[in-house]
Amino acid sequence: MTDLTKLTAAELAEQLRSGETTAVAAAEAHLARIDEVDGAVHAFLHVNREEALNDAAAIDERRAAGETLHALAGVPIAVKDNLATKGMPTTAASKILEGWIPPYDATVVSRLREAGLVILGKTNLDEFAMGSSTEHSAFGPSRNPWDLDRTPGGSGGGSSAAVAAFEAPLALGTDTGGSIRQPASLTGTVGVKPTYGAVSRYGALAMGSSLDQIGPAARTVLDAAMLHDVIGGYDHHDATSIKTEWASMADAARAGQRDGALEGLRIGVPKELASGDGFEAGVAESFQKSLELMRERGAVIVELETPHFEYAVAAYYLIMPAEVSSNLARYDSVRYGLRTGEGTVEQVMSATRREGFGAEVKRRILLGTYALSAGYFDAYYGSAQKVRTLVQDDFNKAFAQADVLAAPTSPTTAFRFGDKLDDPTAMYLADITTIPANLAGVPALSIPSGLSSTDGLPVGLQLMAPVREDARLYTSAAAIERALTDEWGEALLAKAPQLTSDSKAGDR
Template identity: 60%
Template sequence: MSAPTRTVVTVSTGDPGTAANIAADVRAGRRTAVDVLAQHFARIDAHEGDVHAFNLVLRQQAGEQAATVDAAVAAGIDPGPLAGIPVALKDNLCTRGIETTCSSRILEGWKPPYSATVVQRLAAAGAVAVGKTNLDEFAMGSSTENSAFGPTRNPHDHTKVPGGSSGGSAAAVAAGFASIALGSDTGGSIRQPASLCGIVGMKPTYGLVSRYGLVAYASSLDQIGPFAHTVEDAALLLENIAGHDPADSTSIDAPPPSLVAAVRRGRADGVPGLRVGIVEELSGEGMSSDVLARLDVAVDRLRTAGATVGHVSVESTKLCLSAYYLIAPAEASSNLSRYDGVRYGLRVSQGAANVEEMMANTRAAGFGAEVKRRIMLGTYALSAGYYDAYYGQAQKVRTLIIEDFRRAYQQFDVLITPTSPTTAFSFGDKTADPFTMYLTDVCTIPSNLAGDPAISVPCGVGDDGMPIGVQLLGPALSEAVLLGAAAVIEKGN
């Protein structure tokens, strides 16, 4: 095997700078969006062949968007708070007239007649969409190895996975192909790849960001969130996509929170009096020692910045993995029924005597193994005679988990755990046994089940030199608190 290559950018110094810098410069006319975009495209041209972060690079559209931003600035019109920031979009976000595949053969070639709410909000805020990023098919996976279009490689080491399912978005940011990116997180699909790629990733409170136009995996768990190099950039992006959307019945009807200010406060003032709880069940057994060592470092930084730290047991976290792998596949089995070859996407008519066979053959040809596995599992868990034992029971466990966390948050403002039990693993390491792969989500799944926010923030590297993230969890709508605390951990890097 050839020596691993790296394609990572550092943004804190020099070009192209943080997303916040880019927007400030573009709005002030110090830099043009077109120039910023050119810097990113230069990196894509140089390294995308190695990394494979994208299913589709939107070269022409991005150029047009950037030119429009510059024209606005020239005309004295503010293009918006994300002016000229190159952003990558996970390829399960609908983009009007632009192929949206979910990295699945079954949707290959599909161009939605509408754009997701978040995509519209980004455009309205002046961001420039550079491409659609690779993912585990329909967001089912933790390594991006389940993409029908081939895996994405970790920019820190091309022999390693970037994590998943939003591996393409995480890699695009880490490699400097985009300044920021959107992913979706159903069981850790933003936080885990952020951790493995050494960037910031956040899953907001369920309902804070509209899901309209996010191709559903598990509807009661899915949430869109930001990837960024810095905590402040993550806050900036989240601030601009959050807020009520009448097109999503599960959207929280409240004004979007002020987040960038919270980051700046955290960085300047620390976190005096913040009560931080280390989750016992997720900070020992099953976690590699270098990961735990970096967790200790993060805890020390918080303590130094004024936090009080204690240990807390959240016993039901032990049940989360099982509950998740009943609930998510059950919902997925229903959400993915619509890919039947009738209205869009793949149709396999060959050998089909009737519509039933056409549907079954289309789905057999169009879905990959992991998607089929979860559809089968979910169909079984919902089927007559098994609903109560599996899906119904998992929903009750979900109640127990929520209650458990509520108790923990009476004692603590935020909880802290590793994001991933290990650093990035090698391709093929965990593909043989599905359950081994599922175990990589053990720290991230609880907040999806509870509907609470959580953030992964980089905190050094492991014994193998690969990035390690730590995860902060908080109760619903505690994003500002989490971002402030994350800024403290980031400041120590």
């Protein structure tokens, strides 16, 4: 592994700006790293080798000509494979879209290109972002760089694994119920779900339209904030995009790195998200140590009650499947994607969806169709939406008492393949602490809080802020990150076992 792949995005950007290295060298180093370890990690479904090198060369030419470029111009990035990329396959890890090449870019991808970031390729995920382990990918699971026998989380396990394995300094993910934050927790990286509507969803293959949000995956809070500045902002293509003037998230993160940034910060701890059945001892211990460290640095810890959070998972698994059943109706064998079978339109559609969709996708379509059916709509979907309002009210009351909220990002560290695959309920509960933020649309972020004392694997700390207060979230997260890093004495990922081309499942 070359030194360039060990740099944070901010560090690499500075070396590019100063002329210490080139965009081509950075792209080559990361592509070589992918060649070296992705056979074991399987973070990528498609590597964009030729285009990445051409784009990097173009950035070097523009910089040599004296053109003023974006701060991240020339920095490599990976993109989750449910975001449309013109000229590159976009499959959502589903057989029903295998080989599909979109004729357009998602807005976030367009913004990456405009800023000069170099797209390395498309990352693996649970099919149509439905899962918490990447085991539901039609093309095989990604593996956790910390332990190749364990999952990197999901649905965005490929993006987080790529960042953790030093295959890319930055990545994009989507978060419907925790799909950026939970993988970040399990891989010792940073993952952010922005305020709903703060980042355009145009070009994202929709799962749950009222819940989905695109966001950054990175190794530091500052890196995530710099990427957020690139992809964020209003987009007329997206009817849910917020028309507002956003502060610089990178400036907010830098403010959090200053001395005394934690003094007086009110950190609320919802008891419903901090402990209970299913929380591993090592996760609970790490969380309590983090709270104590924040208190020592001047933060005020406020214990809170959010009584309706305990119903969030149940509400989510009615609302989300209902939206899934509607969104996936477009995959009908007629307009695009897989087409199989013969006979009437109905027969071909049935054969195509039976062959093209995996078991988890079919399960959620069936649940959603049932919840929306005549006679059950009010009892199920309507009631779930009422619970959603109560969860939002709990957040409003909590933020009247605290500046940000804190909880473990995941109740467990990375689990082994197969541990939850045959138990959908257990898999769904992997997102028990992350789902409330999606129901309320508030911004949330996961940062590494150390290693579990029970298995030596990464533990994540989740922070949540009020709607549109993404800058506050980054400032608070950067301050806590600095305190935790001071406590570790070195970056968490520096402790990770180093993968090599000889790495195989079972190696640490």
